[in-house]
Amino acid sequence: MRIQVPKKIVPLDSILPDEPLLMMGAGPVPIPARVAAANGIVINHLGDTMAQIIEQVKIMSGYVFQTNSGHILGVAGPGSAAMEMAIANLVVPGSKVVSVINGFFSSRLAEMSERMQANVERLHIVDGQSATVQQVEESIKQHRPQVLTIVQGETSNTTCNTDLAEIAAVAKRYDCLIVVDAVCTLSTMPLDMDEWGIDAVITGGQKGLSCIPGVSLVGFSERAWDLILARKDQLRHWCLDAKLADQFWYKKSYHYTAPVSGILAIHEALRLICNETLSVRFERHLRCSQALQAGIEAMGLKLYVEPASRLNSVVGITMPTSVDSKALLKHMSNRHRVEISGSFGPNIVRIGQMGEQCRAHNLFRTLHALGSSFNSLGQKLNLPGGVAALETTLDKYEFEPAEGLKLA
Ligand SMILES: *Cc1c(COP(=O)(O)O)cnc(C)c1O
Numbered sequence: 001m002r003i004q005v006p007k008k009i010v011p012l013d014s015i016l017p018d019e020p021l022l023m024m025g026a027g028p029v030p031i032p033a034r035v036a037a038a039n040g041i042v043i044n045h046l047g048d049t050m051a052q053i054i055e056q057v058k059i060m061s062g063y064v065f066q067t068n069s070g071h072i073l074g075v076a077g078p079g080s081a082a083m084e085m086a087i088a089n090l091v092v093p094g095s096k097v098v099s100v101i102n103g104f105f106s107s108r109l110a111e112m113s114e115r116m117q118a119n120v121e122r123l124h125i126v127d128g129q130s131a132t133v134q135q136v137e138e139s140i141k142q143h144r145p146q147v148l149t150i151v152q153g154e155t156s157n158t159t160c161n162t163d164l165a166e167i168a169a170v171a172k173r174y175d176c177l178i179v180v181d182a183v184c185t186l187s188t189m190p191l192d193m194d195e196w197g198i199d200a201v202i203t204g205g206q207k208g209l210s211c212i213p214g215v216s217l218v219g220f221s222e223r224a225w226d227l228i229l230a231r232k233d234q235l236r237h238w239c240l241d242a243k244l245a246d247q248f249w250y251k252k253s254y255h256y257t258a259p260v261s262g263i264l265a266i267h268e269a270l271r272l273i274c275n276e277t278l279s280v281r282f283e284r285h286l287r288c289s290q291a292l293q294a295g296i297e298a299m300g301l302k303l304y305v306e307p308a309s310r311l312n313s314v315v316g317i318t319m320p321t322s323v324d325s326k327a328l329l330k331h332m333s334n335r336h337r338v339e340i341s342g343s344f345g346p347n348i349v350r351i352g353q354m355g356e357q358c359r360a361h362n363l364f365r366t367l368h369a370l371g372s373s374f375n376s377l378g379q380k381l382n383l384p385g386g387v388a389a390l391e392t393t394l395d396k397y398e399f400e401p402a403e404g405l406k407l408a
Pocket of ligand 1: 081
């Protein structure tokens, strides 16, 4: 043994802050206590207990994805692994793919398709705008792809593809499979897998589902599953091979050792969604996001995306030129213990509105931290005006609750 025991390692306690930062960025997001507790349990990955849990995860996923016929599979990996699982199994080498590009994550789907040796046509959409049905139809007509890839919400620049249902219908009309990345949006806004005819729904743990990072779910339609079963070529990915994953998810046998703790955590995250019901959860997300947006604007800041294309799950704020975004994030984090996100592209900062982030007390704390930090850094904002707008917008919903709205 030539390598010595490392001397400079300190215990986690002395690295982690006394009070954890409030995670209000673009993910990971805070997790409910039940999810955290489930994540601390390890059980046999092939026993009867696990089998019962897997059954329930599939049933609850059917509700959350809104599918009766879909084939639900889990994957030990980040949202990107779920993206790669969908792409690797549905994109046949040499086939044609059209990728709708709204930003960073939709580009990743195109890149993954290229790695599968597809001929990829990128349909570039103007930054901050939703793809239109007409744009997509023209591209499909021209290129006749076997697969269309698209994001529901582009987390990187806070744009939403609002016409997703119609775009899926167009894809279907041209006999083209549609793969939808719903990592940041699933369970925060409507997505009807069966009704809209979506062939693969991709989701990750740490965003819309308010679960831990590293365990993800993919749903394949009947049409997609038939294609997967009919494929004669051997997939280049072993871990991501849906037919092998099917062994564990539908046949109670071994593929790889499943991330049992993470699956228990997802079970609890899904159960909380089922308890809340989707309609109440969508309402909560909309109410909180709109209240936050109203507060930000009333303070004197500008939102990056116009209302018609704006994603509610992640709110993008245009940075005034007088303040550096890194300095702002650092100030919010150090002084207020609130974490929000910078950006990969445009000069914006982003506040998440996914799962547990959408709670009134988190909104007040975050908006105060944002406004107060700007003021400290020399950009004077109307902080009281912002907080008042947040409160009145929240109250407006509370006094006129939509049908089924329960305030937990
Ligand atoms: C975060 C995100 C991903 C990637 O998820 P990872 O867990 O970071 O791999 C993919 N798509 C969208 C829309 C996302 O928001």
